[in-house]
Amino acid sequence: MSRKPPITDEPDTSQLRRFEEALPIALLRTREVVMARFRPHLAEYGMTEQQWRLIRVVQQRPGIDATALSEACCILMPSLSRMLKYLESDGLLTRSKVKGDMRRQVISLTRQGKDLFAKMAPKSEAIYAQIETEFGRSDMSELIAQLQTLRRSLK
Template identity: 35%
Template structure:
């Protein structure tokens, strides 16, 4: 075997996949994908938001976001509206049904987060979050 530097990006992907095993079953139960849930969470947090900003906050490519929003709209979970001054801008917001899904699921998701947090411990979880924030600062625009 060659002596190759360990891949931080691969380790992060494996860690993400391990964490998602805690959340996917609950999302599957209500028929939502991970990306759809991220969109719902962000809309619950920020309210109405322009689609480009939503894509950035959700770590979803803009072309993918279009399909995700279309499906969420068909499920009556989000509303789209064009900008009044500039029709090129699309603003997304949760419907009442979308807000209800978020409220219901956030309780379940919080239980799962707490379980993970207990396994990792307060100190290590805090250090992990701090390190991840430092890595985010390395982004090249």
């Protein structure tokens, strides 16, 4: 009696529950539900989720270099390079070389980029607060803490 049944055309109900409950898909689904709240707001300003993430980080850390921005935004360098090119040509941010290390570049928001952030931030905050209210403020911070603990466990 092997514990591995033969592969057949029948549904494998033994693993169905496992997949539906697996951590990676749970993280993905949850993120979808959360981001669904933000998407209409982002769409009003023609921003993608990633572009907004990037703008926010540069607003908080003007003069950040590309590598640190990539890490902070969870956007890999090839994607980031493309995005910076477009956002720069759209006039939302500037890139400048660093004296002392000609490989690096530092990034800051233009006036237009700062204005965009200022226009979008309040509602973005409001949406986040609403999510916090619906889920529960303490549950929210507990969840975030657990996620951080998991990351530390696996690193």
